[in-house]
Amino acid sequence: MKKQTLIQQINEGLHDMCHIWAKEMIATVKDEGVLIFFILVPLAYPLLYSWIYSAELVREVPVAVVDMSKSNMSRTFIRNYDATPDVKVSYHCNNIEEAKQLIGNQVVKGILYFPADFEKNVIRGKQSTLSVYCDMSIMLYYKAIYQAATAVSGAANTKIQLHNTPGNYTTHDEELSTRPLDIHEVPIFNSTGGYADFLIPGVLMLILHQTLILGIGLGSGTARETNRYRDLVPISHHYNGIFRIVLGKSLCYFMVYAIMGAYLTLVVPKLFGFAQIIGGKELLGLMVPYILATIFFGMMISCTIRYRENVMLIVVFASVPLLFLSGISWPQTDIPGAWRAVACIFPSTFGIRGFVRLNSMGATLADIKLEYQALWVQVAVYFFMTCAIYRFQIQQAHHHANEEIQRLRKKATEAKARKQQMATNKL
Numbered sequence: 001m002k003k004q005t006l007i008q009q010i011n012e013g014l015h016d017m018c019h020i021w022a023k024e025m026i027a028t029v030k031d032e033g034v035l036i037f038f039i040l041v042p043l044a045y046p047l048l049y050s051w052i053y054s055a056e057l058v059r060e061v062p063v064a065v066v067d068m069s070k071s072n073m074s075r076t077f078i079r080n081y082d083a084t085p086d087v088k089v090s091y092h093c094n095n096i097e098e099a100k101q102l103i104g105n106q107v108v109k110g111i112l113y114f115p116a117d118f119e120k121n122v123i124r125g126k127q128s129t130l131s132v133y134c135d136m137s138i139m140l141y142y143k144a145i146y147q148a149a150t151a152v153s154g155a156a157n158t159k160i161q162l163h164n165t166p167g168n169y170t171t172h173d174e175e176l177s178t179r180p181l182d183i184h185e186v187p188i189f190n191s192t193g194g195y196a197d198f199l200i201p202g203v204l205m206l207i208l209h210q211t212l213i214l215g216i217g218l219g220s221g222t223a224r225e226t227n228r229y230r231d232l233v234p235i236s237h238h239y240n241g242i243f244r245i246v247l248g249k250s251l252c253y254f255m256v257y258a259i260m261g262a263y264l265t266l267v268v269p270k271l272f273g274f275a276q277i278i279g280g281k282e283l284l285g286l287m288v289p290y291i292l293a294t295i296f297f298g299m300m301i302s303c304t305i306r307y308r309e310n311v312m313l314i315v316v317f318a319s320v321p322l323l324f325l326s327g328i329s330w331p332q333t334d335i336p337g338a339w340r341a342v343a344c345i346f347p348s349t350f351g352i353r354g355f356v357r358l359n360s361m362g363a364t365l366a367d368i369k370l371e372y373q374a375l376w377v378q379v380a381v382y383f384f385m386t387c388a389i390y391r392f393q394i395q396q397a398h399h400h401a402n403e404e405i406q407r408l409r410k411k412a413t414e415a416k417a418r419k420q421q422m423a424t425n426k427l
């Protein structure tokens with residue numbers, strides 16, 4: 001065969017890469033499972049998740065009251081407590097057991113308990129105790145019930161302190177007596193104190209990460225199931241090169257998720273009014289390495305997928321741990337060192353951290369230098385690891401092809417020998 005020049009080899013590689021890209025696009029469109037994870041889930045699931053948490057805060061959380069004191073002070077406390085926007089006194093119970101039964105039936109989410117000596121201790125100058133029982137299964141309920149009780153008790157303490165402190169003649173004197181050191185609380189990065197503004201941006205990036213890996217793994221499982229020898233790489237002269245295979249496939253995934261990434265990071269927060277202060281330059285600078293790192297990571301993982309169903313068991317199971325490991329819902333400094341090392345394996349860790357800081361905290365690419373560089377390192381590492389794995393897959397395909405050729409040759413030789421034997425017998 002005539003030896004090809006460098007230009008001819010490049011042209012052939014580009015032609016094969018475009019052929020593989022086209023085949024992968026066709027396979028994506030025809031495969032209903034891949035289409036669901038690539039298109040339907042990224043489009044619909046963020047809308048559903050954002051809509052559920054769009055209220056940001058919970059209001060009028062039902063609470064049961066057990067007032068054993070039956071005093072003026074306890075009744076005043078209950079009225080003020082019920083007047084807060086966070087809770088609603090729904091039931092008055094005769095004892096604590098009756099209130100516990102209401103919590104067990106999920107009728108109320110908390111209990112306010114006043115002991116019999118509640119007012120008597122205050123009048124005698126002793127410290128009185130008010131018990132607050134909260135349903136800890138949902139942290140938003142706990143936050144509403146506990147903070148409302150704290151606010152009302154703080155106001156009641158101030159009133160008692162003013163009553164017991166003589167010599168306060170003006171409002172300013174009362175303020176100095178009750179609050180000698182005043183504190184102004186200014187929430188930053190999440191001014192509403194809502195649940196969605198701090199959690200949804202990270203969830204959106206995790207959805208992009210998980211659906212992309214699911215789609216790639218599902219497509220790889222399909223390729224193996226339709227291949228005669230269960231190989232990932234088909235026997236074809238277009239697939240006779242590592243870079244053309246990896247680049248051709250990744251180009252297909254990148255084109256799809258460039259659109260999905262723009263939708264998840266720009267359209268969804270805009271629709272629900274979430275915090276969004278990221279600039280176009282910063283968004284592009286983060287999303288390009290994040291999508292590429294996720295693609296190559298998914299392609300590397302997909303080489304171990306033998307059946308379509310396996311990828312769903314692996315990836316879906318890892319969704320919640322990956323959210324915690326990112327440090328968005330659990331303090332990053334409180335995560336053990338071993339788990340922090342495990343978190344560095346996944347692109348979602350640096351993608352979520354970087355996006356939250358850019359989108360919600362007003363950071364720049366220079367401020368997220370660690371996450372930005374880590375994503376590009378992952379791009380390089382996972383790209384070459386994917387190439388190495390696909391090299392092995394190509395060798396496997398060639399081995400099976402050679403075995404098939406030898407089998408066909410042996411079969412042809414045996415058939416020829418039988419014909420010659422039959423001709424000899426006729427003579």
